[in-house]
Each structure stands twice: as structure tokens, then as C-alpha cells.
Amino acid sequence: MAKRSSMGGDAAGKPRKRVKVVHEAPTSEEIHTSRQLQGLLAPDQDLKKARHGLQSFKVFLDHINNGDDGHEDKREILNEYLASRKPRADDETPIYLPDIMETWSYAGQTNNDNILSAVPVVLALLLRILSQSLDQVPYGLGICRTLLRKRQQELISRNLSADKGKEFIISPTLRLLREAICFDGGAMARPIFRARNYTFKSLGRNMGIKYLGEGREDPKRPSARTNAVRFFLSALKFLHPEAKKELLSLRDIVTGLTKSIREDPPHLILETLDTLKTHVLLDEKLPREAKSKLLSANTLTRIASLYTYDDAASDAEVNRPVDEVTHAFLQIACTLPSAGVLRQQSGFYPRGTEAEDDSLLRLRSSDDVGLENVVWMNKFRDEIPVRNYVLSEFTQNLRPWSNIKQSELLVTIFKAAPELIADYFQKKRSFTFEPKLSATWIGYAALLFNAVQVDIPEFFGQSSGYSPFPPPTSIVLDNILPLPLNQKVLVRCLAQKSNLISFFVTRILVIALEKLAATLKLYQEAAGSNGALWSEGARRLVDEFCQRCPSMKDIVNSYRSIPEDNILHREAASRLLLRYYEVLPQVALIAKFDVSPFLVTCIKRLRTEQEDSSSEDRNLGLRELEHLLVIAGHSPGMRWFSKLEGLVLSPFLTLLQLLVDSRQDISSQKLLDSINFVAEEQQVVLAREGGRGLAPLVQTLQLLRKTQATEESTNNVWTFINNCVARCATAPIKYLEMMLDILGSGSKIGGQDGDVPQISPLHMALVEQIPFALKSASSDTVRQLAQFISLFLGASKAAGEDPVLLERVFSELRSHFPEVVQKKALKEFPSGADFEQRPRVTEDLRMDIDSPDSPARGNNVAAATESLDQLFDQPSEYSLDNSALQKWVNKAADEIVEEGYASSLISLLASEHTSIRKEAVTNMLKMAAKIQQSDYDEKEQSHLLLCELAETAKGNVDAAPLPNTIISFACHALDVLKNPLHTMYAKVNSFLTSGPVWKLDRLPLVHEVLQEEPSEDDQYYAELGWLLTYLLDSLRTGSDLALFHKKRVFEQLMSLAGNPYMRHNMRIQILGILYRATGIQGGSGTLMTRFGVMAWLESRQAAAAESGGGEDSVYPAMIKRVWETADQERALAWSRGGIPEILGV
């Protein structure tokens, strides 16, 4: 009833009528003295007079406030007046400005609105003026205190709750309060808030008294709402956290603040957002709950409505657009955990999955469980109980498809709270993605793209490591392919005539498949600890994904319909196909997709557009080609070597041609890698680890291209190569046999292993086909062929293929050419010196012999020494990882053996700590028992090996680590046991059955391999290879060296190297063992004085120089190494000065 009483007692009985408010313009006079001012402000029963006085005072204060002419004099008058009306110092309850207060009080009694409005006007002005002068601050504070007296509080409250129409009373009062709360840095904020029943009276309502006129509100004539909001914001600025918390819990005020924010002038909006940001969101002392009271979903939505605020017509001073400030505000509000909106969440595990009830706990400990036993696994298909319900509600109100900033905000929220992705699209299910060429569709597609790109949260949202249970499949899938992207819609999009729609969908599908791959990898990682459930989860995920994504057929059709020039689109489509092959091979292979026509189109385009297209276009085209090549590699039915419609040569040769014609950049390197893979796999060229078998042919053709040849002859050469390559690929065995025939006819040719060719089989095809090619060839073609052959053999030789065998091939080929050509172009076997040498650094000892010799061609011992380091340098200590004691416990038996857990455990027997060694023995026995009880195929042998090793170690590990020879043998023997087809399988098994304990001072199986016959006739070198690796691994310390010495291992190895049939890489392995010995204290001395290694190396060098192959340059480097690491004085004395001679110093 407050409103009625304000109309006076009589009003209660009368019918309510709108009271017409007549505004009479107040009169005023200029003030010249303080005395005059006193007279004007003295309380008067005549309110007209009083109003005149107040109005004169207002004009007077305005002068001062505006800094008009003579304001300083006026300020003087004011000061005098204030001093004259100052309460006495001993007054206990001083009243400041008693005259004005009395007039106000009287106006209250007589309901004089004009005075009720005029008093707060002058008081607000006066406070503002006083706040500018430090001397007057105490006076101002006095006025503020007076305002907080009972009577004044009532008057303020009465003013604030005046009729809605009486803005002229409400607004000045709010201004006055604002001045008071800001006065002296907020000194009075606390008491003003304490009197909130009066001072904050009707604030919520007053916030609703907004400007109703046309256009935007004039900043100079603020509405009651503006004043109310500013008062509230000032309160936020100056109140302490506790009070602020209380203020924010006043619901009507908080609602009133943003209810009509969209209609506010820009400066007020900016002030509101800035203040809320600084004094609420970022105020660390303010508790979270208080902030969340303010930032409800409704408030956020209202603030978000500012994204489309039209501030174009507003004042130019504001150079911060409202939408940008809003965006920044909402980003902080929604993603900063301390801002009160974002709650802690657990990603893909919604509420209800964390409760570990008894049945789930039982599941964890049981071995035989399936996902169907996990009650919540299928529960969240229709509704996801998220923890961030405020954000969930808020995001539904955004319009991300029509506004880029809203889209950005939504994606930022998704990143901060990944649980919301699935939830958002589930609730947006009705908003379809049906293809339509419109801005909204594009905006939605962009949002979906961004949503799919959001990373998967660590551990799928669990805070510490993977949960024993995978997250609900539907939720994971909704994060990879959000719900609007169902199969039906996707197929329709792909089948659209509009390229834009299919392009956008193709891109989304590409990243979705990539995300699926990443997810499956995480599942695999998680399966490490709880295999069965996660593996089943992964299977389910793939199944459900396949049901939601389009079939290969749709993708292929869409790809087919892309215009040839749309390379961006084609690149994306080919990449999508490739991802199907990589991530969903089961789907891709069933489709029986024939990649060849696409390949042909792509190659043809690349060949024709060389001249007029930009390099970017070409490189992009090459990427498409690369994708197709990888797909072709995956497709079992790819016909690389047969002629296809539309191409003159086979796809393989066409690609080769493309490569030869192209510039040499990274793109072509990748292309080369792709076709090299095919060539090596089909045994057209010699496969080489770390190198490219096809490189000699490519180099040759590149050089040949530079020669001046007729087009016809060039084409003939290509056709010839095409023919040879095709034959070679269809019947590789035939050419391998041919090679063996040539081998057979030469007595001292390399590659004596018989099974490993040392030159490319393509050479054999050349030999076979050259007579036919020459038969009807023109002289130009013959010349060109001769040049090709000369270059190709040279390049092959330079690449490290067997020179002797090549020379034989050369003479065979040469014999078919006319005599003139034989004498000129094919006069002698090419040296291969024209070809660039690319040293390949190898890490693997068993690698090709070429590695060390290429830099050493110029007998450069220093370079060879360097490559020696690269060739032989291997860690001479086990990487002992004590966690190996534990790691195996949760693994299955086959993993223990095959993934190296057992080997790591065995290595621990070399640990310097007795306790670790003992623990390792105990664990080994446990491991053996576990393996024996498992259904691992090789369980018996593995069990036996571990038990024997443990038995051997038992008595010995107490004193010292087990010898490296034993450890290395155990590890390598275990490797053999994994594979029953291993050449050493029989020997290792018979060794294991020969006795329960191994002798520590013996090197197991050395005698059996070196002295006895191999278990299979042709496996001698394979057995030897295994033995050398194991011996190299055994040699680590001085005691190992002593054992080698005692057991005459070095003698045996050194004599072994004399075997002329032995392959280079085996000799390098033997050198590797010697090199390892030189690294051990006293090793070089022993080798030199006991085994005469210097003389041996010298003789080996001579033998190697004789047989060629570039091995000879390794020996001087070895001699140098032995000398440098030996005790030189002793060696000099021992050799009586002979060694420097060998060294050539």
C-alpha cells in the first residue's frame, strides 16, 4: 500500500485516478554572497520560495561543476556557506546542511514532489563538487552520514519507491545515492549497503523504468533505469566481497539488470559488462556461488542477445563495438572455471557413470565380462545428464549458424566442457542438416566441422588415468560424428549436385575419420590395463560409426562427380577414400573399389597441366595423386603394370614418367617413395633398406631426358622399359633364375648366398628383351637405347649393386648392339662416376655394406673412421628399467614374451643391485608359472627357458650380476622360441633339453653353430647371423672379454671372416664385435698381442681390395681405431716398431 499512502491520506477513499502532474518551471536568481545563499536555503513554509532557493542553488552549483566563468568565486561563496552551516564539533549527532534537510522533510510531509526532486538534485551535485576537493571530503562524508539518518533514509526510500511515472524524483535520488556510494573511494559503501532496506528500495523495479522514446536514450538525459544500473554497478565496485555476495543474491535486482539490456544505450552496456567482468567474474575473493547467482542461463542468454546489437548509429566515441565486448565477456564467463558458470565435468562420462555399485565392482575383478554387463553403457542415447546444466541450457539459445562469434563462443565452450558436445547436438536433433544451399546450412556445417575438430579430453574426461570401463559408445560417437550427421543426411549431401555441399561434407567426414582413428588409438592405450572391455568398446564404436557414416559407394560416386578442375575438392575426396582404407579397412575392402580410373585421370591431368597451372595447383594435384597411390597400395587388385584405357604406358611407367619430368621437390620425393615401394615389392628392382632401389633408374631417365634425342626414339626407349618392367613384375622368379644362371657361369661373383640377388632383376629383363627391341629399331633408337643402358648400369653400380655381376650383364647387353655402337657408346663398362653418391647412415648392423664405403671412396680414412662410429656404435650397457619387475604382471602370456616384457626382466639380472637381481629371479619364476598356465602357443619352451635361467641365476646373483653372455643368450634364445620357423629353433630347443642349469663360463651354442652342421642345409649363414648378433650383445665388460678370450671366440670369428663366400654384411658384423672389444679396457691390447689383429686386418684389407665392393676402406679405419685405443707403448715394444709401418706413419 505504499503507493497509495504517498498520494496522501485522502486519496485512499477516492477512486484511483491518474493524477495529472503539472510541471511549473521553477524560478531562480543569481547568487553573489554566502549570506544570500543562506537566505535562499533557509527553511520556509512557503514551498514555492523554498523551490526558488533550491533552484537558485542548483544553478549556482551547475556553474561550479561545469567550470564556467567565475566558478572559483562561486566555490569560495559555497565554502563560506558550508562553513557557516557546519555543525558544532561537539555535536554528538551532527546534521549537515540542516536547512536543506528540513526543507526536504517538510516537503515529505506535504507531498511536494517538486521539492522532493529538487533536494536530491542539489545534494547529488554538491557531493560531486565536494568529491573534487580533498579539503572538503570530511564535509561530504558528513553529508553522507546525515543521509543515513533515520529520517533521511525514509525520505530516500520514499523517493525511490515513488510512482513509476515520477522519474523526476527517482532519477535524482539514484544519482544522489551513486554519488554517496562512490564518495571518497567508496568510504560510505558499507553503511549505505547496510541500510539497503531503504537505499536499495525498489531498485529492481526502477531498473525497469527504461527510456521509451524513439531511437537511443540521450546520454545527457539518463533514464531511471540508467541511473539505477549505474548505482548498482558502483555498489559492485566499492562493496567488499561479503556484501557483494549478498547484493548478488537479491534476485529482482539481478534479473532487472539484464532484463532489457538489449535496449540500453551502448555506453551503459559497455559499463555494465566491464564492471561485471572486473568486479564479479575476475574477483577472486567473491565466492563461486555468488557469481553463479548472477550468471544464470537466462542472464547469459540476454547478454548473448547483444551479439546482434545494432550500435552503428550510436556515438562515435565508443570505439569498442558492443558485440566484441560481449563476446569477450561471455568467453570469460563460460570458460573460466572461477567465473562461476563452468563446472567440473568428466568429459565423455556423464553423471551416473561414476557410481561404482557392487555389480560394477564385481565386474572389475571378474575375467569374463562384456559391455552388456555395464548397466549404463546404452543409457544415454536420448538424454545426457550433464554437469554443466547452465551452459547446456544457455548454448541451446545461441544461433551459431548465423553469427560467427556465437559459433566461436560455442566451440570455446565445447573445448572447455567436452561433455556438452554430445548433449548440444542431441538436443538440437530437430535442427536438421538436410542439404540446402543457404547461409544457415553453411554456418551449421562450419559449426559441425569445428565441433568434430575439438580434441578428445584426456582419459576421455576421467581425472586420473583411464577408467576400467570405456565411456558410453553413443557419447563417443556423438563426439566424432555429431547426431545431425546421420547416414541418410550425409548420403543426400554427398549426392547433391552442388559441389559446395558435397565438398563441405567431405571435409567433415575426413576429420571425423581422423578423429575416430585417434579415438581408437586411445582405446588401445586404455586396453593396456583393462583389455577386454576396452577392446569390445572399440569394436562397438567402429560398428556404430559404420552405421552412421556413408558407404564407400557413396563416397566413390561423389568423387566421380567432382569436376576435373576442382582440385581442392578432389584432394579432399581422395583423402576421404584413403582414410576409409586406413581407419575402416573392413568397409573399404568390401567395396571392391577400383582406383585405376581415378589414377589415370589424375596422372593425365598432372601431365597436361604442367605449363599453364600454378605450382600450388600442381602440388595439390600431386597430393591427390599420393592419396590415390596409397589407396592403390592397399587395393589387392591394383594393376600397376598392365596397360589401362587412356594411358600409353602402364600406370607404373606413367608415374615414373611424371616423376622424371617433374621438378625435384619434396612432392616428387614422396611420389618417388610411393612408386619405389611398388617397384621393390614387385621385385623389379633391388630392395634396399634405408635407400631407394628405384633411384638408379630414375636418375638414368632424368639424365637421358637431357640428351638431344628425337621424340620417337625417346618413346621407343620408354616402351622398351615399360615392356621390361611389366615382364619383370609378372614373372620375377624367371629373372631371378636367370641371374642365378649368370652367377653359376662366373666363379667369383658376389652374392654367393644364392637367394639374395645383388643387382636389380630388371637388368635381367633388359638382357632378355634387348634383342627384340633392337631388331626393328631405327639408328636413333639404337643410340638412345645404348645410352640408356650405359647410364643405367653406371647408376646401378654407383648405387652399390654388385659390380662384377653388372659387368657381366653389360657385356651380355653389349653383344647385341651393332659393332659401331659397341665401339662408341658401349665401349667400356661405365664407371658410374657421374652419379651422385648419397651416403646413407645406417643404424642397423645388418644393413647394407654400402653405408660405410660411400664416403670412403677417396680412401679417406678419417671419413671412414667417422662412419665406423656410426656403423658400430651401440649401447654397451643394458637399459635397465626396474619397473620391468612390475610391468609384466598385468600382461597376457603372449604379450610377455612377444612384446619384450620377459627380455626386460631378464636384463635386470645384470643390475648392480643384489636386491633387484634377486627380485628378478623370483619374478622370473612367477612369470614362468604364468606362461605355463596360459594358452600361449610356445608356453612350454618359454617356461623351460625361464626356469633354467632362474635356476642358473639362483645361486649366482647373490654375489655378482649374471654374465652378459648368459643374459644376452637368454634374450636372443627367447626371440627364437617365439617363432617355430626360426632357423635356430631346433638348436635352441635341444640346448634347453640338454640340462637344467647352464654353465656360466660357457658361451651357449657357439660351438653348435660354428662347428656342427646347420639344422637345415641352406641355413648356415642365417644361423651365423643370429650367433653374431647374440655375441655382439654379449660383449659389454672386461669379464665378457676375458671369457671370449678364454673360449677362443675371437680366433674363431677372425678365421670365419676368411670365408670367401661370406656376405659383406656378416663380415661387417664380425668387425662390429671386434670394434666393440676395442671399446673395452684392454680390449685392443688383447686383440693385438694375443690374436694379431693388425696383421689380420691388413690381410683382410688386401683381400677386400681384390674382390672389390668397397669393403676395403673399412679396414684402415679399424686399424687406426685399434691403435688409438690400445696401450701404445706396450704395443710398440711388443711389435718392435712394426705397427707404425702398418699405420703408415
Add this chain to the structure above:
Amino acid sequence: MSSKSDATIAEEFQAYYLQRATKELAEDLDKVRSADDFKNDAIPLLIHALQQGTTMFSAEDKRRIVAGSEARAEGKGN
């Protein structure tokens, strides 16, 4: 050989991608422009949508595509 920074390359690639996409999709983009829901603020969204495809390319891929000649020299150096 001064090699461009990843940021420059990314910028160049983005420009190329956008230019390429507008060329390939010109006809459809015209249609979108005449759609009912196409307003001024749709333009930045459209550009964003077209450009977001660049995130599918790794930094190395971008370098390969826009700086083929420069990358060649580096590739050889390796």
C-alpha cells in the same frame, strides 16, 4: 636460402586455399548469396567456413604446397 616462417606459410596457404575454393565453388556461392537468409553478417561466416579446411593440412603439407620451389632446395640439402 631464407626459409619462410610457418606463420607466413600458413598465411600464404590460407590465401591460396580461399582463392582456390572461391574459384571452384563460384557458382554455388552465387546461389548462396541470393538465398533468403543471406545477410551482411553471413559474409564473415562464409569466409570462415571456406577457410576452416586449411586446418586439415599439416604445417609441412602447407609448406609443400605453397613453397614447392623453396622446399625443394631444403629437401635436397637434407
